[in-house]
Amino acid sequence: MSAPSRMGPSVSMDCAVDLETRHLFPTYAKTPLRVVGGDGCRLYDDGGRVYLDMLGGIAVNALGHAHPRIVAALREAAAEERILLHSSNLYHHPYQGPLAARLATHIGLSRVFFCNSGSEAVEAALKLARARARRVKHLRDFETPEIVALHGSFHGRTAFALSCTGQKSYRAPFAPLVPGVKFVAPDDPEGLVRAVGQRTAAVILEPVQGEGGVRPIAPDFVRAARALCDNAGALLIADEVQCGLGRTGAWSACRQAGAAPDLVTLAKPLAAGLPLGALLGRDELAQNLGPGSHGSTFGGGPLPCRLALAFLDAVEQEGLLAAAETRGRRLMTGLRALAKDGGPIEEVRGRGLMIGVVLRGKASEMTDALLERGIVAGTAGERVLRLLPPFVITDGEIDRFLDVFASVLAATGRAGGAP
Numbered sequence: 067m068s069a070p071s072r073m074g075p076s077v078s079m080d081c082a083v084d085l086e087t088r089h090l091f092p093t094y095a096k097t098p099l100r101v102v103g104g105d106g107c108r109l110y111d112d113g114g115r116v117y118l119d120m121l122g123g124i125a126v127n128a129l130g131h132a133h134p135r136i137v138a139a140l141r142e143a144a145a146e147e148r149i150l151l152h153s154s155n156l157y158h159h160p161y162q163g164p165l166a167a168r169l170a171t172h173i174g175l176s177r178v179f180f181c182n183s184g185s186e187a188v189e190a191a192l193k194l195a196r197a198r199a200r201r202v203k204h205l206r207d208f209e210t211p212e213i214v215a216l217h218g219s220f221h222g223r224t225a226f227a228l229s230c231t232g233q234k235s236y237r238a239p240f241a242p243l244v245p246g247v248k249f250v251a252p253d254d255p256e257g258l259v260r261a262v263g264q265r266t267a268a269v270i271l272e273p274v275q276g277e278g279g280v281r282p283i284a285p286d287f288v289r290a291a292r293a294l295c296d297n298a299g300a301l302l303i304a305d306e307v308q309c310g311l312g313r314t315g316a317w318s319a320c321r322q323a324g325a326a327p328d329l330v331t332l333a334k335p336l337a338a339g340l341p342l343g344a345l346l347g348r349d350e351l352a353q354n355l356g357p358g359s360h361g362s363t364f365g366g367g368p369l370p371c372r373l374a375l376a377f378l379d380a381v382e383q384e385g386l387l388a389a390a391e392t393r394g395r396r397l398m399t400g401l402r403a404l405a406k407d408g409g410p411i412e413e414v415r416g417r418g419l420m421i422g423v424v425l426r427g428k429a430s431e432m433t434d435a436l437l438e439r440g441i442v443a444g445t446a447g448e449r450v451l452r453l454l455p456p457f458v459i460t461d462g463e464i465d466r467f468l469d470v471f472a473s474v475l476a477a478t479g480r481a482g483g484a485p
């Protein structure tokens with residue numbers, strides 16, 4: 067097939083897939099699902115088949131697809147004759163300030179830096195922590211301000227964020243990475259005590275680990291990290307790119323665990339599908355990211371900020387924090403009822419609508435079996451089925467998922483192995 071001279075929707079899906087195979091770096095092992103549209107918790111493929119979306123674009127589509135408020139915000143913007151898609155961060159525009167103020171209220175931290183992704187938000191947090199430690203701890207040039215991170219964590223793919231990601235297979239090909247990172251097991255509070263010291267600039271943790279297997283960190287551990295940071299004059303960074311902004315039933319999963327972080331990173335659901343990341347921090351930390359110290363060309367552009375304001379409207383006015391909590395409980399209870407001694411389910415864990423089902427077999431075989439039956443779900447590692455459905459999922463949709471999942475489990479039992 068020759069490459070068409072004009073790209074766009076006029077290209078057949080077969081052709082689009084073929085072009086991907088030939089021209090994209092093969093970074094993703096893609097599922098052969100061709101998505102062309104969605105509404106609510108439903109996705110549509112190019113043949114018109116409907117799927118129940120239990121993955122929400124990896125926690126991005128918290129409002130599902132084509133949410134009326136998001137569609138209205140897009141329409142309103144697109145209808146403006148003098149629509150401003152970019153103004154650069156050298157100038158003011160009408161949407162960054164209001165968005166920053168509302169995020170500040172919800173997260174309880176008053177300063178915001180906008181960027182485009184989770185990795186960039188983490189990168190900004192780590193840079194801030196290092197610059198601050200260098201300054202307030204009077205470190206000499208050859209002394210490294212240290213970061214303490216957790217085994218099993220995921221903080222992103224850029225160099226500093228990757229250096230703090232507690233999964234060797236992600237880091238190994240790119241060594242040497244940023245020095246001065248120590249890893250501690252999330253179930254080893256004594257290890258944490260040993261790791262945090264006077265050279266520590268920050269402890270970074272996901273209150274609920276996502277990519278590493280949907281693993282909630284014990285609130286005691288999070289609070290211990292807070293206390294150790296206070297003693298060592300270090301910052302507590304909560305990476306809430308996946309678990310924040312309502313996913314666990316709270317604006318901040320770290321606060322929900324009973325600890326007030328110094329820095330919080332946000333991204334995935336923030337602009338309802340457009341790229342937008344944010345670092346939030348205490349007011350006193352403002353001087354550590356002074357003029358010229360850090361920046362982003364696209365970060366906090368007018369359109370992503372408008373959509374983020376609409377996302378916050380929806381979460382606030384449609385009671386979606388409570389919804390994530392109660393719908394999460396319904397899903398979790400239903401899943402736990404399917405876990406039997408010696409059955410295919412080893413454990414069900416998570417918080418709110420962030421749920422991992424640890425299987426005895428391969429999670430990818432489960433997602434394949436679910437997809438055949440019209441359900442999109444994800445994996446986190448070899449054996450964890452990952453569920454991150456939109457907050458707008460209905461009770462009926464949860465029950466339908468549970469029915470289909472039960473039938474796949476029953477088939478697994480009969481076959482004595484893979485579904």
Ligand SMILES: *Cc1c(COP(=O)(O)O)cnc(C)c1O
Binds near residue numbers: 186223333
């Ligand atoms: C997804 C994720 C990131 C990275 O976000 P990108 O937008 O892919 O750069 C960082 N931290 C956590 C906890 C994440 O889940």
